[in-house]
Amino acid sequence: MSVSIQHLAKSRIKGRGISSTYLCLGLMVLLWGSSWPVTKLALHSVPPLWLATLRFASAALCLFAYLGVRGQLRRPTRQDLPIVASVGLLQMMTFTGLGMVAMVHVDTSKAVLLAYTTPLWCVVVAWVLFREAPTRLQLAGLLVGMAGVVAVCSPGELDWTQPDTLVGAAFLLLAAVSWAIVILHVKRHRWVTPALLLAPWQMLLATIPLAIAAYLVEGPPVAIVWDRTLVEALLFIGPIATSACFVISAEHGRRISTFGMSNFTLGVPLVGTAFSCLAFGATVSQLFLTGLGLVILGVGVSALATRTGRR
Numbered sequence: 001m002s003v004s005i006q007h008l009a010k011s012r013i014k015g016r017g018i019s020s021t022y023l024c025l026g027l028m029v030l031l032w033g034s035s036w037p038v039t040k041l042a043l044h045s046v047p048p049l050w051l052a053t054l055r056f057a058s059a060a061l062c063l064f065a066y067l068g069v070r071g072q073l074r075r076p077t078r079q080d081l082p083i084v085a086s087v088g089l090l091q092m093m094t095f096t097g098l099g100m101v102a103m104v105h106v107d108t109s110k111a112v113l114l115a116y117t118t119p120l121w122c123v124v125v126a127w128v129l130f131r132e133a134p135t136r137l138q139l140a141g142l143l144v145g146m147a148g149v150v151a152v153c154s155p156g157e158l159d160w161t162q163p164d165t166l167v168g169a170a171f172l173l174l175a176a177v178s179w180a181i182v183i184l185h186v187k188r189h190r191w192v193t194p195a196l197l198l199a200p201w202q203m204l205l206a207t208i209p210l211a212i213a214a215y216l217v218e219g220p221p222v223a224i225v226w227d228r229t230l231v232e233a234l235l236f237i238g239p240i241a242t243s244a245c246f247v248i249s250a251e252h253g254r255r256i257s258t259f260g261m262s263n264f265t266l267g268v269p270l271v272g273t274a275f276s277c278l279a280f281g282a283t284v285s286q287l288f289l290t291g292l293g294l295v296i297l298g299v300g301v302s303a304l305a306t307r308t309g310r311r
Helices: 002-042 048-069 078-103 108-115 118-130 136-152 163-188 195-218 228-255 258-265 267-280 286-310
Strands: none
Touching: 002 078, 002 108, 002 228, 002 258, 002 267, 048 078, 048 195, 048 228, 078 108, 078 163, 078 195, 108 136, 108 163, 108 267, 108 286, 118 136, 118 163, 118 286, 136 286, 195 228, 258 267, 267 286
């Protein structure tokens, strides 16, 4: 009897843990998705490269303070340096920098969708760089997802007569590819230090070249008008949507499968599109919704193919 009671108690505790994990990851997706329209609003007051710099500078400070209070702050080891460079320079600096520059030229709903085609590009990058031939299911997911990208980038959705459109779409797809490279590196890296403890150093590494690029390209940040709206937006996209979400991802993402995590991230473009429509009063066409559905379906099939292959 006592064994049964203990087993039941452990099952309940485990169930609560899983429920809290799903709630936290759902909150992460909500914050990540809603950060895109907030970023669009902040871009009216801050140039894109300076905004990316402020985002990671504030997020790094918060994570340094968080780990310092917990007594977990430590310097990366030599074995950690490749993953610090990869995440800091490709995922954080390149993905965010290109994404913010692109958002000046492309509306938010299309930006978040194109940026989150990353899982599709993982199949291509693994094929090209690591000679990992995709399975039939992965190829099917890739073709379906790319059909969605073609629909979103079609002349009916984007005005290709404008040079800015080409720049914006190209930057977003390059950002997605750079993140795909990081994902594959993360899977192959032999971890010495937990990901959360490396995050502030990666953010600091991203901040420095972003600040240099911002100064060279956009000039000194003297024209920024600091008002309450801008400060609130910066607090949201930096300490909350970046550092807090990274803590959630590191603490709770490891408790579920890669397939489950992929399914969660499918919600980011949906949330981003919905909040963009609410924030800017924009409408989306039937063609865009079709493209959105195809991309999400393609990403889902790719994730399912990865899970099936591991089994």
